[in-house]
Amino acid sequence: MPVKFSTIAFDADDTLWENEAFFRLTQERFADLLADYTERDHLAERLLDAERRNLGQYGFGIKGFVLSMIETAIDVTDEKVPASVIRTLIEAGQDMLQHPIHLLEGVEETVRALASSYDLLLVTKGDLLDQERKLAQSGLGDLFDGVEIVSDKTANVYSGIFDRRGIAPAEAMMIGNSMKSDVIPPIDAGAWGVYVPHGHTWELEHAAPPAHHPQYRSVENLGEIPGLLSEIQTSA
Structure with a gap:
């Protein structure tokens, strides 16, 4: 037919x-910020787990990604992550939301x-x-x-x-x-x-x-x- x-x-x-390239650049920055607390590969696994777990609540996109990074940072540091790191992650998300096409x-x-x-x-x-x-x-x-x-x-x-x-x-x-x-x-x-x-x-x-x-x-x-x-x- x-x-x-x-x-x-x-x-x-x-x-x-x-799109994804900018997420990966931010994820590299995330790993640098938490280098004193955990290995990069382990951090990537923990972040991916958080993203998978949070999809039903946050959906897809930058805002959910940032919230998952913050949650992962809190978890891997046993709630000792400095406020300055949280601020930097929020600013990274804001930069992504303003990035030209x-x-x-x-x-x-x-x-x-x-x-x-x-x-x-x-x-x-x-x-x-x-x-x-x-x-x-x-x-x-x-x-x-x-x-x-x-x-x-x-x-x-x-x-x-x-x-x-x-x-x-x-x-x-x-x-x-x-x-x-x-x-x-x-x-x-x-x-x-x-x-x-x-x-x-x-x-x-x-x-x-x-x-x-x-x-x-x-x-x-x-x-x-x-x-x-x-x-x-x-x-x-």
């Missing part, structure tokens, strides 16, 4: 613009090219204010027909978005760097999922690819998306 796409959906962080290579050209032929949707999770800020600074906002900022990305969340917007899942393609959030759930909801690798992807976003699913694809960069769309629609 021929495939005709109507909607192309994009993840935001580390798909359209850099850096679009990834080929993003603007690809998004503009697709906007003339498809409805474009941005589906991103994280803090509402921060995601709105980044989209506004990106210069891409006017190219999207819709924006969905969600607390998590599950098959039910994608199904709800498709239903609410009157999108046939089989005519939708979701593109992103997270196998766990951007590829597997939309496929489970009946859409296509395209994986675009990024050099830095948060450990909690890793998952095994659905390699044999007919609606799964992967590309090396966003510049390959127009060709992929043409290939799928002409070969079906």
Whole structure:
């Protein structure tokens, strides 16, 4: 049966613009601040555990990351962490929230090219204010027909978005760097999922690819998306 796409959906962080790299830089700073209390590898494990544990309360994004760093700092120092370290962690989070946007290579050209032929949707999770800020600074906002900022990305969340917007899942393609959030759930909801690798992807976003699913694809960069769309629609 021929495939005709109507909607192309994009993840935001580390798909359209850099994000995880700034988290890692802050985490290095965090490790430096606590070097007198614990080894770096142990600290990274404790922080990841805290982030995993706190997702249900804080959600995704910088604010939850900062709170998890503070909690970890208190735990690994047996509540002896200096107030100056807590202040520095808060300031680091504020710096992240004000960091300018850096679009990834080929993003603007690809998004503009697709906007003339498809409805474009941005589906991103994280803090509402921060995601709105980044989209506004990106210069891409006017190219999207819709924006969905969600607390998590599950098959039910994608199904709800498709239903609410009157999108046939089989005519939708979701593109992103997270196998766990951007590829597997939309496929489970009946859409296509395209994986675009990024050099830095948060450990909690890793998952095994659905390699044999007919609606799964992967590309090396966003510049390959127009060709992929043409290939799928002409070969079906």
